[in-house]
Every structure is written in structure tokens, then in C-alpha cells.
Amino acid sequence: MARDPFESVGDEVLMRRYQHGDAAAFAALMRRHLNGVYNFLARQVGGRSAVAEDLAQEVFLRVVERAREFKHEARFSTWLYTIARNLAIDHLRKASLRRHPSLDEQHPATGTTLGERVVDVHPGASGERMAAASELGERIGRALEALPEEQREVFLLREVARLPFQEIAAITGAPENTVKSRMRYALERLQQGLEDYADEARSLR
Numbered sequence: 763m764a765r766d767p768f769e770s771v772g773d774e775v776l777m778r779r780y781q782h783g784d785a786a787a788f789a790a791l792m793r794r795h796l797n798g799v800y801n802f803l804a805r806q807v808g809g810r811s812a813v814a815e816d817l818a819q820e821v822f823l824r825v826v827e828r829a830r831e832f833k834h835e836a837r838f839s840t841w842l843y844t845i846a847r848n849l850a851i852d853h854l855r856k857a858s859l860r861r862h863p864s865l866d867e868q869h870p871a872t873g874t875t876l877g878e879r880v881v882d883v884h885p886g887a888s889g890e891r892m893a894a895a896s897e898l899g900e901r902i903g904r905a906l907e908a909l910p911e912e913q914r915e916v917f918l919l920r921e922v923a924r925l926p927f928q929e930i931a932a933i934t935g936a937p938e939n940t941v942k943s944r945m946r947y948a949l950e951r952l953q954q955g956l957e958d959y960a961d962e963a964r965s966l967r
Contacts, residue, residue, distance in 0.1 A: 773838035905955035
């Protein structure tokens with residue numbers, strides 16, 4: 763596989779290049795962040811893959827439409843996930859009530875379910891390990907559904923998007939200490955919900 767020529771180029775540099783007309787820089791940003799944005803949105807909207815895909819596309823359409831608005835005092839990832847978060851909130855608000863996600867709903871491209879996608883099963887894993895991972899994935903999915911919205915949001919931004927607490931605070935508009943408290947409570951609730959899988963929950967730290 764050919765090496766990505768933009769691999770060592772920072773997000774903000776790529777965004778500056780895109781603002782000056784370099785379409786390849788935008789393509790690099792999309793390759794770099796699309797999966798994380800999709801995973802964040804999928805869990806925010808209850809694992810509905812088709813909805814998450816539409817919202818993820820809308821996120822990057824907004825990046826195109828608002829490229830000139832990006833100010834380089836901020837990190838690109840903060841700006842990007844603020845857009846994603848707002849779209850998810852708008853979607854849930856329009857839906858008026860939260861539906862229970864189906865952990866058996868298959869992703870149209872991969873054929874995998876949400877439960878299977880929650881944890882990473884490495885190629886070549888034994889059948890026993892894959893079964894245990896699938897069960898753990900389903901338990902984690904249900905535990906995530908049960909979290910209060912603010913705690914789930916912080917957890918996903920931290921563990922799925924891999925953002926630092928300072929950025930999460932900027933995205934959510936909450937003080938950093940509040941964000942850390944929400945994360946701690948989320949981890950505690952996940953541990954309680956997972957019961958026998960408390961060790962795996964602790965590893966999420």
C-alpha cells in the first residue's frame with residue numbers, strides 16, 4: 763500500500779491548504795477523520811448506520827461550505843467534532859424521542875452489527891475469542907445506551923474520537939473539570955452495567 767503523502771502533515775496545515783484551493787488536502791482530512799466521525803455519530807444516534815452515514819457526509823459538506831470560517835486559533839478536530847455534535851443534537855431533537863438502537867442492525871457496507879463493531883476483533887482471532895468479543899460488544903453497546911446523554915457524549919468524544927479533555931470541553935461548552943467528572947461517572951456506570959466485564963471497562967481509561 764502506498765504511503766499517504768499527507769501522513770506527517772497536521773490537520774491545521776491541511777485545512778490552510780484547502781482554504782487556498784488544494785482539494786487534495788481536503789481529501790486527506792476526510793480520509794483521516796471520516797471513520798472517527800462516523801463512529802461517534804453512530805453511537806450518538808443509537809447505532810443506526812444509514813443515519814450516521816448521512817450525518818457524516820453532512821459534516822464534511824459543512825466543512826466545505828464553512829471552510830472560510832475556520833480560524834486557526836482552534837484545532838481542526840475541535841471544530842470538526844463541534845459540527846458533528848451539533849448535527850447529532852439536531853437530528854435527535856427532530857426525532858423528538860430517542861428510539862432504542864438495534865444491536866442487530868447490519869452496516870450496509872460491512873454486514874457487521876453495532877455490537878460487533880463496538881470492539882476490535884483482530885483478524886485470525888479464535889472462534890472463542892470472537893464470540894467473547896461479540897458478547898462484550900453487545901454488553902458495552904447496551905451500557906452505552908443506558909448512560910445519561912451528557913456522559914455518553916463525553917465518553918464517545920474521549921474513547922471514540924480520542925480527543926483530549928480540553929478539546930471536549932471546548933466542543934461541549936462545559937468546564938474541563940465537569941467534562942472529567944462526566945467521564946468518571948460514565949466509566950463507573952459502564953463498570954456497573956458490565957458486571958463480569960469490569961476489567962474490560964477499566965481498560966477504557
